[in-house]
Amino acid sequence: MDVKDYRQAYERELTAGSSRAKAAAPASAAAAAPHAAAIDEISRVPQERDQLPTKIPSLIATLRDQNVATPIRQAALRALRAVAFLAELFAPFRAEFLDALRQIAKPDTDQQLRQDALEILSAEKDPYAQDLLKKGLENEQDSLVPAVKALQFLRNDDHGNFVDIARDVFQKAQDVATKVAALRIMATDAKSRGLLEQLLQDKTQPQALRTLSATGLHFLDPQKFAEVAQKIILDKSDFEDIRATALGALANAPDHQHLFHDTAFIDAIKKLGSEGPLQNLHSAVGRFMSKL
């Protein structure tokens, strides 16, 4: 697949996702309608600060209860997430809340509810949730959430040993969003420098992957990034937005001050500023030159 096709596929995917969300919104509103009173009552709980010590346990019980309608359980989870910000008040109920989340992170729970549960548990670096997510990535039949979500959730823990599974998903995935999520995990590993360098220079890769590779390489090895970025910026056959991104990174990061004294590079950048109708690149040139 060439770059154009990849980009078009990505755009189609984004559009489809947005349409799905729009279609789903009325459906979920319809499902919630019969429970409006209960949901309304639950949604007021976070404001009733004095009542929280007695209300939080009943919210957790509602969340756990499989016999309660899903929209009500979702409302309970939303309320609990809001209350959790009141750390001191919520602390006595934290263990029970996490236990309830683990209990609902299973296949027969509503898809959104279990995804929310896994998201919260993953933010806590919870090993139970991590194990479920990893199993889902290894075997699609076990997956509780889409691969892109599983990767986004696992990324919360850079001590979690998820680079290997991310690399595996990256190689097999067809959609850019999943590849991006996998690459974000790989970009926390210093051993990924080579791959990031290669992706950044590969003009056939989607822009999202190349931009992320630029960020990742800059994070892991600013010197190597500067070397690669200089080549890309001056390569007229490369995409304008990638060249502009690379130049922007060199202009703004404090690690590359030496380039402001590199007369050959500065002359080349000046020349770029006067060439062709490349608006983004010209703006980046302007920003770079203003730092001199």
Add this chain to the structure above:
Amino acid sequence: MLEISGVTPLADVVAYVDRLRASPDAGEILVGLLAEQSPIYDGRSTNEAERLRGYVLTSFENIGLPASAMAFVIEELETGLNAYTVAAAAKAVRGIHDPPEHLVPLMLEAIDRIASSDDVVCFEHILPRAGGAATTTALTELFRTFAWLGPRAVAALPALKAMLERNPSTFSPAVAREIEKAIAAVAIGQPSTHHSCCAHNAQPSSFLTSSDIDIGSIALQDQDGELFSFGEFFRGRPSALTFFYTRCMNPNKCSLSITKLGRLQQRTREEGLDARFNVAAITYDPAFDISQRLRIYGANRGLLFDDRTRLLRTMGPFDPVQRYFDLGVNYGSTTVNQHRIDLILLDSCGSPSTRFTRAQWEEKDVLAAMNSLS
């Protein structure tokens, strides 16, 4: 004997630990499994490593806690953030024949630390299960240990009563009931007249280094990108050297160590001793901790860099430094999975003479030991 390593499935390691628990000489073998360098942790994630340590620690509740395991229990109570491992340390205390009184303030500190991150724990399985039976929480285990200590923890009575009187309560009703039980058990005692001779903070000790490594030739880079060898920097004046990594998730370990290193530097300046000593730290994670990262990390923690004060990384693998100083650290596939606190004093020849290990070190103790070197 079963060969246990980092690739051994967790279930098999657990079965091995279970078998060890039943053997008469289990204590010291289990203590050996607590060392961070133990091969059972090689390549594991931090979560797995923490849970394995917790599972081993909890063994001591029933088989008795050997003296050599005390430092590990103190370390968890003093710096642990993982509810499972801290709960395991609390259970291990119940295996001590004659609990030292300095455990009481450490247990209270652990309660303060875990109060906002409590979680259900179950020691029948190594991995958490959803809605499982036989679960308690880390706080429950800590208060049960106070109840087990009974009159020996009488010094904690005012703090325990204050916890119960907080309004609104910072404890769940179930935990509050455990506090009540702990108070009832502790209150029957009289204030102790027996004082332990041993402080819990790290005390200087001597050690042997691995002699097959030429530490002096190891290439280092500092926070400004300057390159030199270990010998070039550390030979010529005595040094305080600690270890850290910028991705450490426990603020009571690396971040605090570097902050304290900054305070140590400040004290040497105030006492006019700064020209006599090097103050430095080497990262456990040299591939990730590039110069720029070291500079920002140190500056944010109050280190004032100069030619005697630097944060360093090895230019090659860290392994020779780890082996030479016998550092308590191990690695997952991406970064460190666990480590202890290590601070080493080197004499003016760059040779290690004293170490402060595992428990928190105090600047005054390190300064006193540094003064005795020069």
